[in-house]
Amino acid sequence: MNSADLGLPVAVPSTALFTDHYELTMLQAALRAGTAGRRSVFEVFARRLPEGRRYGVVAGTGRVLDAVENFRFEPEMLDFLRERRVVDEPTLEWLAGYRFRGDISGYREGDVYFPGSPVLRVEGSFAEAVLLETVILSILNHDSAVAAAASRMSVAAGSRPLLEMGARRAHELAAVAASRAAYAGGFSATSELAAGFRYGIPTAGTSAHAFTLLHDSERDAFTAQVESLGRGTTLLVDTYDVAEAVRLAVEIAGPELGAVRIDSGDLLLVAHRVRAQLDALGARDTKIVVTSDLDEYAIASLAAAPVDSYGVGTRLVTGSGHPTASMVYKLVARAESADPAAPLVPVAKKSLGGKTSIGGRKWAARRYDAEGTAEAEVVGTGPVPPEYEDGLLQVELVRAGEVLAREPLDTVRDRHLAVRARLPLSAMQLSGGEPVLPTEYV
Amino acid sequence: MNSADLGLPVAVPSTALFTDHYELTMLQAALRAGTAGRRSVFEVFARRLPEGRRYGVVAGTGRVLDAVENFRFEPEMLDFLRERRVVDEPTLEWLAGYRFRGDISGYREGDVYFPGSPVLRVEGSFAEAVLLETVILSILNHDSAVAAAASRMSVAAGSRPLLEMGARRAHELAAVAASRAAYAGGFSATSELAAGFRYGIPTAGTSAHAFTLLHDSERDAFTAQVESLGRGTTLLVDTYDVAEAVRLAVEIAGPELGAVRIDSGDLLLVAHRVRAQLDALGARDTKIVVTSDLDEYAIASLAAAPVDSYGVGTRLVTGSGHPTASMVYKLVARAESADPAAPLVPVAKKSLGGKTSIGGRKWAARRYDAEGTAEAEVVGTGPVPPEYEDGLLQVELVRAGEVLAREPLDTVRDRHLAVRARLPLSAMQLSGGEPVLPTEYV
Structure with missing residues (x-):
């Protein structure tokens, strides 16, 4: 920052x-x-x-x-x-x-x-x-x-970065303060632009299912994203079939693909499969971002999974209970x-x-x-x-x-x-x- | 409104x-x-x-x-x-x-x-x-x-009015929106001035323990409040001894005393005692307001108690869970x-x-x-x-x-x-x- x-x-x-x-x-x-x-x-x-x-x-x-x-x-x-x-x-x-x-x-x-x-x-x-x-x-x-919830999540995440992405689950201005508190508690970045604007917190994001669904095919969507945002972008791979999406992602972006995001399913299992597939495709440096109702316990349960960073929304902005x-x-x-x-x-x-x-x-x-x-x-x-x-x-x-x-x-x-x-x-x-x-x- | x-x-x-x-x-x-x-x-x-x-x-x-x-x-x-x-x-x-x-x-x-x-x-x-x-x-x-929490609370309260007083437990602007949502869900008024200013919601309030503690005695505090705000005011009676405070309140304000507020203890038991005491003192029209971590279940449990209105804070603005x-x-x-x-x-x-x-x-x-x-x-x-x-x-x-x-x-x-x-x-x-x-x- x-x-x-x-x-x-x-x-x-x-x-x-x-x-x-x-x-x-x-x-x-x-x-x-x-x-x-x-x-x-x-x-x-x-x-x-x-x-x-x-x-x-x-x-x-x-x-x-x-x-x-x-x-x-x-x-x-x-x-x-x-x-x-x-x-x-x-x-x-x-x-x-x-x-x-x-x-x-x-x-x-x-x-x-x-x-x-x-x-x-x-x-x-x-x-x-x-x-x-x-x-x-x-x-x-x-x-x-x-901040207390963020601190526990950052303990659970160890050295892996945490992205705060809970704006949509909190009052629109409470969300800005929540991004600030999450950063204070150990998060690395926020999805919300207002928090970057107001407090200088780094902002980041990936892509939504709507972007894939907008296009005639997943191939069209990934191509559009990579052409505009570069190979370092993060592609969302769980709109249809994860394995097919990962294959397509590496085909389109090459092994320089920045990351893939998994937002549903059994994250532990899927992360292992995706990591193996990425490695087999030569995309050893492509990272895996996981999201989907994470809290400190879910993050801790993924400690041994091949996950590179976490996106946390609802449970963070609501103080994890x-x-x-x-x-x-x-x-x-x-x-x-x-x-x-x-x-x-x-x-x-x-x-x-x-x-x-x-x-x-x-x-x-x-x-x-x-x-x-x-x-x-x-x-x-x-x-x-x-x-x-x-x-x-x-x-x-x-x-x-x-x-x-x-x-x-x-x-x-x-x-x-x-x-x-x-x-x-x-x-x-x-x-x-x-x-x-x-x-x-x- | x-x-x-x-x-x-x-x-x-x-x-x-x-x-x-x-x-x-x-x-x-x-x-x-x-x-x-x-x-x-x-x-x-x-x-x-x-x-x-x-x-x-x-x-x-x-x-x-x-x-x-x-x-x-x-x-x-x-x-x-x-x-x-x-x-x-x-x-x-x-x-x-x-x-x-x-x-x-x-x-x-x-x-x-x-x-x-x-x-x-x-x-x-x-x-x-x-x-x-x-x-x-x-x-x-x-x-x-x-609003969903407010609606359940208003079901539990029946015809008794509900005052929203959760501003201090929520982000300062989320609190204003919460007052608005609470009113939509059946509340009657809010403690927060910004919600009155922005949305026209009726505002109301009683008194805090700090006001009693500021003065040299409870008698001084009640006298100051009644002299300035009139006999229709609501006196807070649980700073020291409730029975003594109720006696003093009616002595100072007379049977025209608007209401007394109870903010701690076993509300069911205390409300019954205070009602009996008020009636014995001739203050039959003096109302009883209860507050203190109420939610829809606590409100429902007071349905048979001689309570005239409820103030609800934390559990309302946090959606009651x-x-x-x-x-x-x-x-x-x-x-x-x-x-x-x-x-x-x-x-x-x-x-x-x-x-x-x-x-x-x-x-x-x-x-x-x-x-x-x-x-x-x-x-x-x-x-x-x-x-x-x-x-x-x-x-x-x-x-x-x-x-x-x-x-x-x-x-x-x-x-x-x-x-x-x-x-x-x-x-x-x-x-x-x-x-x-x-x-x-x-």
Whole structure:
């Protein structure tokens, strides 16, 4: 990926209405009660990982920064809120001047997380921080769910490249974010052009059955494709008879044929047969791409098959069974005024049915054993013990409303692979189990 | 919902890059081979319903029409495709002039569908129709998945209103589409302001635990809320002790208190206790709103509880276990030229592992028994039998590139409820089973 591709001129519309009705009515009530300015600390965390998952993947942080910068109430939005009588005039006036001027810190994007990890912290007045709840959670819950699935698939795929091709199975804009999260989680490319345009992710593709069916014969279709796209193209060989198609493909493109794609049938069996046939035809360098409802388990089951790359759609963009992370945005501490010197008081809802939170502004660190393998996620509310001072997991992202840290997606992806490599080996097991690191509260 | 809210001035950016890489490379090859102009018919259908579901719900059609209208390749998009060498110059020139000028017909939005139902048909040149595959599927697969879950939840809720509040669990723009689909499927309102702004859906909200925790006491919080939002507001009563909170709520707001919300614990048990307490305090008209990981089964289990409305989040926006419909976009017929007189030839991929299609341009009708209850989905490729001529399920949506039919979301919702009421009673069972109508091919 070319980092010069970052920051293409795509208009990002205001994100201010990606907000729940009650955030504005709470704001109105707090403005009137004189409590809206109280200095407050909100934290984002997940109470648990999805059933059986060993680790979570923080993704979407970069998009959160864009969303916070673009959180402005435009005149037509204020008109809408006025017409619908969502809030009163003093609140509308306050919203008209809204810009987030507080601080945000959090885990680096691409890092892993565990139950209770404080992955993002938003500090400011109650008023300015409470409004960001919905949009921040939307982004982190979606992107982290996809990145976690992508990471497991990339573990299963080993060194073989993974192509994300799930756009047609997800909301059209969620798909773009899913491509980004998949890349962060270890994928190599996406089928979707918007993801290439917006985030610089490499795009790739093969051919569809419709292309073969459009032509009078498979021979005509393959000839048309090779003449236009070159011998390095990927021909789809399962529209009619696979063996005949492979024979025809090599006849037309020669042994320089880039790849063939198999999209149906018993992929393990068919891949072996196709590999043998390609080799017999002298097309030893022609690669085999497989697609068709793959997930991490199907990919793992093909580890010993002569497959060169995988295309993954549905199961990736739907988080492989867990389409949303269960992160929440909770007030964990607040002062009695806006005064920066006023002490922060930890707050937490009392438990009813397991929805507990731990009050207080938290730091987090990861403890490693002598071999450099992670052994615990350490979360605390008091002073940071000296041994963790240099290894805190949270970094400053926004200071007084200014975004401090932006980074290329390749940096995020590299970080994820490096962090994952330091987890205990059991993190690489696809089978269900407990989180691979315990969360220790200090 | 006020239909004047439809068509608010929201800029819809170009949808042309919600397209897979291979659609453009297929286009390039077909342009060069002289086959790009062949008159083609693509159909959208699902081979099956999600496991155990009795019916599907067509949703997103209105958004598809917007997407087709806004499918234009802007100069910066063409520059991107050129720099990335996705396609050659003749193809870029062709794309620069792209506008869909073909025809689209399909099931009315809000109608139900079954395996094989041809829910959308796109006719035009291969070139113009193949490009729309990804964006059309993205929209229909996402929106139909959410609408199907919403419909089941609205069956379970009976006459009690359902509030959609899942924005924080879905991608920020997918959430807006999910609110729209939920409304189409029978929900009454959404928590998300963007959905009110964009689609005119009623918005509503209560209060969060953060609001209570911000204040020095629950008394301060309730007083602040009632003073600002009036006695008709909904107070959240499970931050500390529910019984004490209910007592305090009625003390502060009086028996005119609008509602209380319970967001944790055993909702059935707590709702009974709270109702008894409210009645004892004279607050007989104060309603009870329940939230907390509800799905259609949890809603059904509360049917006998004294609950007045439900708020549903995660399980709704993730399609209650099926976050995407499995609709596909398949070439089913094509001519040998662009000539409107050239006969259409049915085409279909041969089966390998169940991915069969049935070739040919299809009509669809629903057969009813003497009582007016639907008994079969009838799909055919030949001439329409006289008994179905007046009851075809497909309507014209786009003719020669012009959108013919737009309708208010209330019309879609009313249609869905009316169509659903004519299905066999077993459609209302939440338990898993076969599609409630068989698909008959004529």
